[in-house]
Amino acid sequence: MSRSLSPEQAQHIEDLYGPLTQSLRRLIDVTIRSEADDIEVAQAHRLIEQAADLLSSRLDPGPFGVRTTTDGGMLPWGNVAIGMRNAIAPPLNVIRDDSGRATVDLVLEAPYEGxxxxxxxGVCALLLDHVLGATAHRPGKPAFTGTLTLRYVAPTRLGKLRVEAWIDSETESKTIAAGHIKDADGVVTVQAEGIFIRPKAKP
Amino acid sequence: MSRSLSPEQAQHIEDLYGPLTQSLRRLIDVTIRSEADDIEVAQAHRLIEQAADLLSSRLDPGPFGVRTTTDGGMLPWGNVAIGMRNAIAPPLNVIRDDSGRATVDLVLEAPYEGxxxxxxxGVCALLLDHVLGATAHRPGKPAFTGTLTLRYVAPTRLGKLRVEAWIDSETESKTIAAGHIKDADGVVTVQAEGIFIRPKAKP
Incomplete structure (x- = not known):
C-alpha cells in the first residue's frame, strides 16, 4: 500500500476495516466471557484461523507506521489507543477545544479488566498518557512523553469513563499537561501530570 | 460457570481457549497489516461475526473477575496484561525470584504501536505498572497501584523487550518498587517507580 492515499481511498478503507475491527473488538470480549460448548469453541477457533489466513493473503511486512492522505490528513489506523484498524484500541475519540483541552468519553468493559x-x-496509565499527550500535539509535530506521574486516588470501576487533560504551561519544545479519569458518578479516580516533548523538526 | 474449578477443569479450558486466544492475537495483528482484496476482507469480516456468534451462544454477563481452582490456584484469565483468554494481553509471563524481583521477556509488534x-x-506505562505491581502481590493479597512515576529516557522500538522490577522498600501494607524497560540492545528506555498498596484483609 502506498504511504499516501487519496481521501477517497482512505474513506474506502475505513468503510471496509472500521466495521471489521468493531466486530473483532466484540470477538475479543466474548472470548473472555464465553461459556459455549467445546464444539462451538473449536468451531470458532477454526473460523478465526480462516479469517486470519484471508487477511494474510497480502500483508504489509512492517507495523502500520504513519500514513497520510494526499490532502494532508493523518491516518493513525494502527495506533493502540486510537487506531481504526487496531482492535486493542477502545478506540479513543479525542475531542480538543481551542484552549488545548482534550476530552474523551468511553466505556471500558471486560477486555480492560485488572x-x-x-x-x-496500567490501562488507566495508557489512557492518561494518550490524552495528556494529545494536548501537546501540533500539526506535523507529534509530542513524545518525557515524564508521567500518576496518582490512583480511588478504584476505577469498569463502565462509563471520562478522561480530561489540559495544558498547565508550555514552551516551544515542551508542554506540561495535567488531567484525570472520572468514573460514571463524576468521581476522580486517577490524577496525572506529564511533560511532553516536541522534537525539533529536521532541517 | 462456577467461580471455582477443579484443576482438571481449569486445564481443559486452558487447552481450549489458550490456542484460540493465540489465533485471535494473530488476527488482531493481520487486521492492521492486511492488504488483501476487498472480497477477502468482507469474507474475513463475516467469519469474525460467525465466530463471535458461536462464542456468544452462552455468555457470562459480567467481566471475568477473579476465579480460583479448588486447590487454591488463581485464574487471571481475563486480565488485560496476563490473561490467557484476553487477546489484548501480550500476555506477560512474569517470573519472580525469591528476592521479589520480577522479570518479563516479551516481543511487541504492530498491535502495540504508538x-x-x-x-x-501508554503501553510502556501498562507494562511497568503490571511488573512493578507484581513485586508487591502476596498470596491472597493483591496489591493496587498508589502512585506511579515514569521517565521516558529513550524511544522504545517495537520488537524484543525486557521489563524488570524490584522492591525498594516495604512495610506490611505497602511496597515501594522500581523498574525499567530495556530494548533488544539492553538499553534502558523507560524508568519507573511506584507505591503499591495491599488493602487490609476483611475480618
Missing amino acids: PAGHVHG | PAGHVHG
Missing part, C-alpha cells in the same frame, strides 16, 4: 470489576491500573 | 515503529508510551 482487579475484579475494575480497570487495570 | 509513534511509527515504536511502542506507545
Whole structure:
C-alpha cells in the first residue's frame, strides 16, 4: 500500500476495516466471557484461523507506521489507543477545544479488566498518557512523553469513563499537561501530570 | 460457570481457549497489516461475526473477575496484561525470584504501536505498572497501584523487550518498587517507580 492515499481511498478503507475491527473488538470480549460448548469453541477457533489466513493473503511486512492522505490528513489506523484498524484500541475519540483541552468519553468493559470489576491500573496509565499527550500535539509535530506521574486516588470501576487533560504551561519544545479519569458518578479516580516533548523538526 | 474449578477443569479450558486466544492475537495483528482484496476482507469480516456468534451462544454477563481452582490456584484469565483468554494481553509471563524481583521477556509488534515503529508510551506505562505491581502481590493479597512515576529516557522500538522490577522498600501494607524497560540492545528506555498498596484483609 502506498504511504499516501487519496481521501477517497482512505474513506474506502475505513468503510471496509472500521466495521471489521468493531466486530473483532466484540470477538475479543466474548472470548473472555464465553461459556459455549467445546464444539462451538473449536468451531470458532477454526473460523478465526480462516479469517486470519484471508487477511494474510497480502500483508504489509512492517507495523502500520504513519500514513497520510494526499490532502494532508493523518491516518493513525494502527495506533493502540486510537487506531481504526487496531482492535486493542477502545478506540479513543479525542475531542480538543481551542484552549488545548482534550476530552474523551468511553466505556471500558471486560477486555480492560485488572482487579475484579475494575480497570487495570496500567490501562488507566495508557489512557492518561494518550490524552495528556494529545494536548501537546501540533500539526506535523507529534509530542513524545518525557515524564508521567500518576496518582490512583480511588478504584476505577469498569463502565462509563471520562478522561480530561489540559495544558498547565508550555514552551516551544515542551508542554506540561495535567488531567484525570472520572468514573460514571463524576468521581476522580486517577490524577496525572506529564511533560511532553516536541522534537525539533529536521532541517 | 462456577467461580471455582477443579484443576482438571481449569486445564481443559486452558487447552481450549489458550490456542484460540493465540489465533485471535494473530488476527488482531493481520487486521492492521492486511492488504488483501476487498472480497477477502468482507469474507474475513463475516467469519469474525460467525465466530463471535458461536462464542456468544452462552455468555457470562459480567467481566471475568477473579476465579480460583479448588486447590487454591488463581485464574487471571481475563486480565488485560496476563490473561490467557484476553487477546489484548501480550500476555506477560512474569517470573519472580525469591528476592521479589520480577522479570518479563516479551516481543511487541504492530498491535502495540504508538509513534511509527515504536511502542506507545501508554503501553510502556501498562507494562511497568503490571511488573512493578507484581513485586508487591502476596498470596491472597493483591496489591493496587498508589502512585506511579515514569521517565521516558529513550524511544522504545517495537520488537524484543525486557521489563524488570524490584522492591525498594516495604512495610506490611505497602511496597515501594522500581523498574525499567530495556530494548533488544539492553538499553534502558523507560524508568519507573511506584507505591503499591495491599488493602487490609476483611475480618
